[in-house]
Amino acid sequence: MLISEKLAKAINQQVGNEFGASLEYVNIASYFESEDMLHFAQVFFDQADEERDHAMKFVRYLLETGAKVAIPAIPEPRSDYASAEDAVAAALSWEETVTEQINGLMDIAHEEKDYIAQDFLNWFVTEQLEEISKMSTILNIIRRAGDNLLLAETYVVDILAQMVAAEGG
Numbered sequence: 001m002l003i004s005e006k007l008a009k010a011i012n013q014q015v016g017n018e019f020g021a022s023l024e025y026v027n028i029a030s031y032f033e034s035e036d037m038l039h040f041a042q043v044f045f046d047q048a049d050e051e052r053d054h055a056m057k058f059v060r061y062l063l064e065t066g067a068k069v070a071i072p073a074i075p076e077p078r079s080d081y082a083s084a085e086d087a088v089a090a091a092l093s094w095e096e097t098v099t100e101q102i103n104g105l106m107d108i109a110h111e112e113k114d115y116i117a118q119d120f121l122n123w124f125v126t127e128q129l130e131e132i133s134k135m136s137t138i139l140n141i142i143r144r145a146g147d148n149l150l151l152a153e154t155y156v157v158d159i160l161a162q163m164v165a166a167e168g169g
């Protein structure tokens with residue numbers, strides 16, 4: 001096995017965390033769609049797909065390193081949002097938590113001098129920078145827009161398209 005029991009256990013937990021994020025983003029997207037904010041809904045449905053991809057990246061890593069995949073129980077995601085600001089603030093705070101979780105995995109990889117894992121986890125470190133920056137931008141735009149959420153939506157879609165273009169993907 002190319003992975004320690006400890007790291008395999010922590011990564012299995014992270015698979016659950018990423019699927020949990022995916023579920024929460026489906027709830028957030030659904031909140032926006034039910035409020036007729038269809039652009040924000042799309043942003044969060046896309047985000048839900050991305051979190052599923054993250055979970056699967058960790059699953060692939062466990063398989064490639066010869067570890068057992070055992071997805072843990074996933075807590076019920078939040079589904080009651082008071083406002084657009086509340087929903088996006090929940091997403092931002094979720095991303096901050098995930099960043100700590102990824103850092104925790106990296107700590108184990110460092111303790112164990114597991115360079116393969118460090119290389120693998122680096123992708124997630126960079127990804128979290130993007131996720132936090134994306135969510136803070138959306139939150140700031142919503143706060144600045146006040147009641148004019150329709151304007152905030154079109155602006156956010158525009159900004160995200162530019163971010164994707166800048167990333168080259």
Ligand SMILES: [Fe+2]
Nearest residue numbers: 018021051054
């Ligand atoms: Fe993620």
Ligand SMILES: [Fe+2]
Nearest residue numbers: 021051095131
């Ligand atoms: Fe994320």
